[in-house]
Amino acid sequence: MSETAAAPVRGDRPGGRWSSPTLLDDVLRLAAVERAAAHVAAGWVVKVGELDPKLELGAAVEAHLARAVALRNHALALLERDDEGLTARAGWVEPLRRLDSDGDAATVTAALTGAVPAFLARGYAELGAGLDPLYDARLSSTVQEAVTALAGPAARATADPGGLAAALAAAGADDESPRVALDDVAWGPGDRVPFPARPAGRSRPPAGTRGHFAWNSRLLDGEVAGELNDNVMAELCAMELLSRCSYEHPDEAWSFHLSLARHISDEARHAAMFRRLLVDRGLDESTQVQHGANYEWAYEFPECEVGGKRELMWRILVMCTVLEALAIDKLPVEIATRDWLDQTDIARALDYIATDELFHTENGLRLTRQLSERYGFDPMLDRERAHGRFFGRQRDERLRYLAEDDERAAYEIAQGEGPDPDGMPFRSRTEVELRRRAGFTHDECLQVDRWGYNVPLEPSA
Secondary structure (H helix, E strand, O other), X not given: OOOOOOOOOHHHOOOOOXXXXXXXXXXXXXXXXXXXXXXXXXXXXXXXXXXXXXXXXXXXXXHHHHHHHHHHHHHHHHOXXXXXXXXXXXXXXXXHHHHHHHOOHHHHHHHHHHHHHHHHHHHHHHHHHOOXXXXXXXXXXXXXXXXXXXXXXXXXXXXXXXXXXXXXXXXXXXXXXXXXXXXXXXXXXXXXXXXXXXXOOOOOOOOOOOOOOOOOOOOOHHHXXXXXXXXXXXXXXXXXXXXXXXXXXXXXXXXXXXXXXXXXXXXXXXXXXXXXXXXXXXXXXXXXXXXXXXXXXXXXXXXXXXXXHHHHHHHHHHHHHHHHHHHHHHHHHHHHHHHHOOOHHHHHHHHHHHHHHHHHHHHHHHHXXXXXXXXXXXXXXXXXXXXXXXXXXXXXXXXXXXXXXXXXXXXXHHHHHOOOXXXXXXXXXXXXXXXXXXXXXXXXXXXXXXXXXXXXXXXXO
């Protein structure tokens, strides 16, 4: 019996195995740069003060990560599902690592909103030019979508601060730096940021003041402006905290980061919606106070190791399964109130936001359950403890504020205990059905009911 001849090596055929000889590395290189760009954006969202670029960076996290994940999947297909082949040169992303460590807010913003999109747009165009429209149909679709999405930001790249695009192009030719797992191209956090940046020149309220509260009729422009602005601040805090969750834990799976990124992008959009309502109503946001309270109270906890996984879990528990879950209960009342007052523009915006809150809560429940399973946490107990610490901080600051001025305290307490200025007949309840749709268990619904923020459930519920 004759021996079977060895099959020819497919990569040795003339022109290589694929439609272009460097196809696999071209895809891996773009995937690595997209992942690194998302990492830098996630780290810097909280450090950029002005709101337009801050929101643009927040939206960019998801855009970069979604393309990175799509390219990773294409590379995995070319590798016949062998994930050990998913590697990248460390040098490919070195310019972005230097930008993260050495840049300032202006430089990073200019790079991520101009030079990096311009570099990526050229990279996708070059990749697309070498593809076979039939053989590479799925990859071609991803590439064309990327070219279209990057066209606008790339067109703004009138300058290349620090020569970043040129450095990325030079790094792309690197064939000497060690290859690392593609999933490990993002580096560890270079800092911690307990306080978020806000626009220069805008006042901050004294610590311990309440978030905007309707002392007077909600029909007054001043009350509308205060409420819309307070919502902007809340959305910023959520966007910033979840961005740091991603940036400070690059070892988590890309699917974990993509789940956070979608949430981050939603928060950027919500903040933009409230800001547009301010503009549409002729209200000046620059006269409104700014703060970062929810971020500051949820960033770190004395019970948690700094930078550890319990800290990560508590952040997500507080933001997604406490605050945003409470929004599931409160938004129906707020929407009803705005419709009652014929403020249909605000009510419609809140309707859209309410649909996102269900995903945000579901996402937070899923991610924290995954963390609990991996690291041996108890999500119910940890939620109870995180809730107590977060609102305990709020209470302590409020009590200090009230103790500073007895007359002011008496006035604010009286106002808070007085009748609703518009006679609204609505009260919030624990929205068990909506919470169950988002993934809460029955016991978790009872947990929030015990906290006392809503009309108590009937025992049969």
